[in-house]
Amino acid sequence: xxxxxxxxxxxxxAGAADAxxxxxxxxxxxxxxxSLGALEDVAVRLATAxxxxxxxxxxxxxxxxxxxxxxxxxxVSAYPPGVTALMCGAFVSGGAAVSALARSAGAEVVAVDVGxxxxxxxxxxVMDGKVRRGSRDLSVEDALxxxxxxxxxxxxxxxxxxxxxxxxxxxxxxxxxxxxTAAGAVTAALLGMPAAAMVGPGTGVDAAGRARKEAAVTAALxxxxxxxxxxxxxxxxxxxxxxxxxxxxxxxxxASRPVVTDGFITTAGAxxxxxxxxxxxxxxxxxxxxxxxxxHAQLAAxxxxxxxxxRLRLGEGTGAVLAxxxxxxxxxxxxxxxxxxxxxxxxxx
Amino acid sequence: xxxxxxxxxxxxxAGAADAxxxxxxxxxxxxxxxSLGALEDVAVRLATAxxxxxxxxxxxxxxxxxxxxxxxxxxVSAYPPGVTALMCGAFVSGGAAVSALARSAGAEVVAVDVGxxxxxxxxxxVMDGKVRRGSRDLSVEDALxxxxxxxxxxxxxxxxxxxxxxxxxxxxxxxxxxxxTAAGAVTAALLGMPAAAMVGPGTGVDAAGRARKEAAVTAALxxxxxxxxxxxxxxxxxxxxxxxxxxxxxxxxxASRPVVTDGFITTAGAxxxxxxxxxxxxxxxxxxxxxxxxxHAQLAAxxxxxxxxxRLRLGEGTGAVLAxxxxxxxxxxxxxxxxxxxxxxxxxx
Numbered sequence: 001x002x003x004x005x006x007x008x009x010x011x012x013x014a015g016a017a018d019a020x021x022x023x024x025x026x027x028x029x030x031x032x033x034x035s036l037g038a039l040e041d042v043a044v045r046l047a048t049a050x051x052x053x054x055x056x057x058x059x060x061x062x063x064x065x066x067x068x069x070x071x072x073x074x075x076v077s078a079y080p081p082g083v084t085a086l087m088c089g090a091f092v093s094g095g096a097a098v099s100a101l102a103r104s105a106g107a108e109v110v111a112v113d114v115g116x117x118x119x120x121x122x123x124x125x126v127m128d129g130k131v132r133r134g135s136r137d138l139s140v141e142d143a144l145x146x147x148x149x150x151x152x153x154x155x156x157x158x159x160x161x162x163x164x165x166x167x168x169x170x171x172x173x174x175x176x177x178x179x180x181t182a183a184g185a186v187t188a189a190l191l192g193m194p195a196a197a198m199v200g201p202g203t204g205v206d207a208a209g210r211a212r213k214e215a216a217v218t219a220a221l222x223x224x225x226x227x228x229x230x231x232x233x234x235x236x237x238x239x240x241x242x243x244x245x246x247x248x249x250x251x252x253x254x255a256s257r258p259v260v261t262d263g264f265i266t267t268a269g270a271x272x273x274x275x276x277x278x279x280x281x282x283x284x285x286x287x288x289x290x291x292x293x294x295x296h297a298q299l300a301a302x303x304x305x306x307x308x309x310x311r312l313r314l315g316e317g318t319g320a321v322l323a324x325x326x327x328x329x330x331x332x333x334x335x336x337x338x339x340x341x342x343x344x345x346x347x348x349x
Numbered sequence: 350x351x352x353x354x355x356x357x358x359x360x361x362x363a364g365a366a367d368a369x370x371x372x373x374x375x376x377x378x379x380x381x382x383x384s385l386g387a388l389e390d391v392a393v394r395l396a397t398a399x400x401x402x403x404x405x406x407x408x409x410x411x412x413x414x415x416x417x418x419x420x421x422x423x424x425v426s427a428y429p430p431g432v433t434a435l436m437c438g439a440f441v442s443g444g445a446a447v448s449a450l451a452r453s454a455g456a457e458v459v460a461v462d463v464g465x466x467x468x469x470x471x472x473x474x475v476m477d478g479k480v481r482r483g484s485r486d487l488s489v490e491d492a493l494x495x496x497x498x499x500x501x502x503x504x505x506x507x508x509x510x511x512x513x514x515x516x517x518x519x520x521x522x523x524x525x526x527x528x529x530t531a532a533g534a535v536t537a538a539l540l541g542m543p544a545a546a547m548v549g550p551g552t553g554v555d556a557a558g559r560a561r562k563e564a565a566v567t568a569a570l571x572x573x574x575x576x577x578x579x580x581x582x583x584x585x586x587x588x589x590x591x592x593x594x595x596x597x598x599x600x601x602x603x604a605s606r607p608v609v610t611d612g613f614i615t616t617a618g619a620x621x622x623x624x625x626x627x628x629x630x631x632x633x634x635x636x637x638x639x640x641x642x643x644x645h646a647q648l649a650a651x652x653x654x655x656x657x658x659x660r661l662r663l664g665e666g667t668g669a670v671l672a673x674x675x676x677x678x679x680x681x682x683x684x685x686x687x688x689x690x691x692x693x694x695x696x697x698x
Contacts, residue, residue, distance in 0.1 A: 030439055031446050032427065032553045036667065037660030078381065086692050090379055095687025097380050104681035105674065204381045309658060310675075311386030318385065325454065325674035332453035338444025343435050 004150050004231065004276070007157050007247065010254035014049035014282035022047040022334075029337040030344075036333065038305060042285065043330040049258060049283060053334035057169040057258070060107040060324055062317045063159050063248055064091055064098060064173035066126070067115035067152075067240035068134030070143065072178030076213045078204040081134070081177045085118040087316075088175065092125035098173055098316035105324045107171060109317075112159050114152050115240030129155035135238035138185055139216035142223070143238030149231050152240040156247030156269075164255040171287075171324060172248060173317020174241050174265040180292060181213045183268035185220040185237035187294045190228055190271055191301055195221060198294040200264075204313075230272040245269025246276070253280040258327070262320040263290035263312065267298040274302060287323030288312050353499050353580065353625070356506050356596065359603035363398035363631035371396040371683075378686040379693075385682065387654060391634065392679035398607060398632060402683035406518040406607070409456040409673055411447060411666045412508050412597055413440055413522035415475070416464035416501075416589035417483030419492065421527030425562045427553040430483070430526045434467040437524065440665075441474035447522055447665035454673045456520060458666075461508050463501050464589030478504035484587035487534055488565035491572070492587030498580050501589040505596030505618075513604040520636075520673060521597060522666020523590050523614040529641060530562045532617035534569040534586035536643045539577055539620055540650055544570060547643040549613075553662075579621040594618025595625070602629040607676070611669040612639035612661065616647040623651060636672035637661050 022044045027033040034040065046054045066088050072081045090096035091111040094103070102109045112127040117134040131151045135143035144152070160170060176182075184198035195217035199210055224236045234243045246269040252259035253273075261267045261284060274281045286299055288308035299306060307326045312319045371393045376382040383389065395403045415437050421430045439445035440460040443452070451458045461476040466483040480500045484492035493501070509519060525531075533547035544566035548559055573585045583592045595618040601608035602622075610616045610633060623630045635648055637657035648655060656675045661668045 029446070030436075030444055031663050035553070035661070035663040036446060037662070039659055039661070039671070083693060087379075090687060090692045093687070094685060095379055095692060097378070097385060097682065097686055100681045100685035101678045103685055104678045204384070307659065308656075310388055310656065312384070312388070313386070314380050314384040322388070322675065322678055326671065329450045329453045329671055332449045333446065336443060336449035336452055337446055338439060338442070343439045343444060344432060 004153050007250045007254065008277045011250055011277035011279050013279035016049060016051040017047050019044055019048040022052045025052065028339050030340045038307060039330050039333065041305065042327060043334050046258065046327065046330055047334055054331045056331055057327055059166055059168045060171065061163050061167040062098060062102050062107050062109045062171040062173055062321055064109060064111045064175055064317050065114050065156060065241035065244040066111060066175040068117040069176055069178035069182055069239050070135050070137035071139055071181050071216050073137060074139055074212050074216055076181045076205065076209055076216060077177045079177050081117060084175055084177050085116050085123065088113065088116060088123045088126050096316060097314055097318050098321060101318050101321045105321050107321055107324060112244065114155050114244040127159060131155065131240050135240055138182060138220045138237050142236050144235045146231060146235050149234045149243050152243035153247035156244030157251035160248045160251035161255060164257055167257060169327065170252050170257055170259045171317050171320035172245055172259060172266040173262050173320060174245065174315050176239055176241050179239050179241065179265050181216050182237050182239040183242060183265045184213065184294055185217045186233055186242055186268045186272065187298055188217060188221055189224055189233040189237065190230065190275060191297055193297060200292040230275040234272060242269045246273040249273035249280050249284065250277055253283040258285055259283050260285045260287050260320040260323055262287060262317050263315055264292035264295045265315055267295060271298050271301060285327060288319035353502050356599045356603065357626045360599055360626035360629050362628035365398060365400040366396050368393055368397040371401050374401065377688050379689045387656060388679050388682065390654065391676060392683050395607065395676065395679055396683055403680045405680055406676055408515055408517045409520065410512050410516040411451050411456050411458045411520040411522055411670055413447060413458060413460045413524055413666050414463050414505060414590035414593040415460060415524040417466040418525055418527035418531055418588050419484050419486035420488055420530050420565050422486060423488055423561050423565055425530045425554065425558055425565060426526045428526050430466060433524055433526050434465050434472065437462065437465060437472045437475050445665060446663055446667050447670060450667050450670045454670050456670055456673060461593065463504050463593040476508060480504065480589050484589055487531060487569045487586050491585050493584045495580060495584050498583045498592050501592035502596035505593030506600035509597045509600035510604060513606055516606060518676065519601050519606055519608045520666050520669035521594055521608060521615040522611050522669060523594065523664050525588055525590050528588050528590065528614050530565050531586050531588040531591060532614045533562065533643055534566045535582055535591055535617045535621065536647055537566060537570055538573055538582040538586060539579065539624060540646055542646060549641040579624040583621060591618045595622040598622035598629050598633065599626055602632040607634055608632050609634045609636050609669040609672055611636060611666050612664055613641035613644045614664055616644060620647050620650060634676060637668035
């Protein structure tokens with residue numbers, strides 16, 4: 001993949017099966033129509049993307065995109081920036097939350113350094129896609145140059161494309177101290193919403209920290225003006241991992257692979273991807289509803305209904321991994337349920 | 350097991366680990382405290398019941414208790430009573446919804462005939478525990494005799510106890526045309542709530558059918574008077590599968606096995622079990638929130654938070670099976686996550 005424009009041009013809408021035909025078949029299975037609720041909606045989308053019935057999603061990869069954020073120096077997080085690099089070590093050693101949950105779901109975790117503030121070679125076992133050692137401080141200047149944004153998008157795309165042949169479904173995760181601030185700025189800009197509507201507790205910052213987050217987002221939005229161009233927004237706000245998520249979504253859609261978002265950060269990246277290539281939305285599945293106030297607006301804009309609502313606010317891809325068995329169940333429903341007519345030979349009897 | 354009193358006496362509270370100690374360990378894992386939300390609560394309860402860390406719940410059995418209901422003749426369901434027996438065939442052949450979802454979750458489905466209106470031998474592959482061919486019509490007389498209630502409770506207990514040695518976790522399901530009416534009557538009686546608060550759409554009945562459901566529940570409550578004795582309530586309202594669920598919950602608690610409820614019907618049985626032996630609640634895990642209006646009240650009375658909210662209204666154990674991977678994830682978190690201190694060697698640095 002040589003350019004973001006190439007990547008965008010390769011995105012194809014889902015169409016392996018006709019959605020209305022799949023819905024009719026789901027309605028005719030051995031259950032009252034609609035009685036499996038949201039699982040039926042997932043089944044219809046999965047079959048539309050992959051064919052009816054869809055193949056089992058046996059091989060699953062969680063891509064955890066990691067980067068640091070200049071704005072973290074402003075005290076917008078409960079944790080210091082050095083945690084980003086340390087958590088990359090935990091993804092590799094298997095002691096992180098996403099590692100434990102991925103093991104349970106039969107998924108492989110791949111951590112990708114898109115811009116961790118650590119020297120080259122400092123993160124053994126992490127895929128190296130470092131664009132720079134952290135983004136600039138979005139509260140005072142553009143976080144990234146246009147070239148850096150494109151490079152990060154292509155890192156995310158490459159992470160998907162190098163694994164696509166051996167992966168049936170991708171789950172997306174993020175790691176980056178300060179990245180709810182960047183995601184809030186990206187989301188506010190793309191949706192034309194105020195900073196206050198985007199600023200939540202993150203992983204546990206206090207009220208003063210929230211006020212600093214809101215001030216930082218407000219400053220980024222003021223600098224950005226009215227632009228809603230996704231690449232321009234990503235340059236103004238960062239972060240490198242959000243741009244990489246956008247690239248991963250575009251690449252998954254181009255490679256006909258379902259891709260599961262996690263919380264506020266990855267959904268910000270997915271939103272940017274869909275603004276670049278609307279058909280990418282066909283390949284997106286939302287895992288959970290985050291307590292972050294802006295997540296609801298992101299999902300509404302994408303037209304996605306999340307499957308879980310467990311008060312998760314960790315990131316790393318934990319929610320995305322937890323949702324994989326629900327995608328499995330939806331597929332199994334299509335592969336194994338009998339038609340109602342086969343169970344009730346004389347309907348109305 | 351010779352009597353319900355014996356069964357009740359064998360129920361033990363969870364106590365393989367100290368809940369507060371488990372909570373402290375969970376808080377000290379490599380994540381912000383509380384950031385895995387409801388999954389942390391499940392992890393704490395699981396470890397309290399099974400030890401910290403809990404063993405993996407590899408061997409899983411879905412018990413689907415089936416029975417017919419005399420009240421079905423009153424037009425309280427969108428489906429005719431004969432569907433109960435036909436669906437038992439689908440559980441065995443693997444074409445039912447619960448069969449497809451159980452396959453995805455690695456669970457074995459065991460259908461138990463507690464009182465299907467079909468002749469002896471008519472349901473090959475179904476475990477035979479038939480007490481009688483359907484309960485009596487709760488709108489005009491007691492649905493069951495006290496002896497029939499006890500027999501059904503013991504059928505449920507036996508289904509668990511004969512499988513406990515080879516099962517790490519039980520999921521509960523139900524099949525019985527008309528059983529949301531019986532479950533509504535049981536729940537209203539046990540919680541002291543009006544019939545109107547208990548009557549919902551079931552698997553799809555219309556407004557006139559709902560009015561007939563409410564009238565039937567009201568009649569059963571009037572006959573019952575102020576009694577909240579669980580066995581008396583089950584006799585007045587039925588059904589045989591609800592009584593069997595109660596027995597299964599008591600037996601699981603006595604055998605130290607976690608047991609996962611499904612929707613409104615199985616939670617009615619679980620509520621009766623907990624009213625007989627309050628410590629049984631320690632072994633219960635609620636899978637999903639049903640759209641049935643009475644389900645919320647049941648869960649509140651049991652102090653349980655459901656893990657899923659997918660608009661499921663099918664029964665059969667479908668929700669219970671869908672929640673099993675979340676229990677797996679909670680256990681994996683306890684087995685595999687590193688302490689935060691191991692990841693961040695110098696906290697505050």
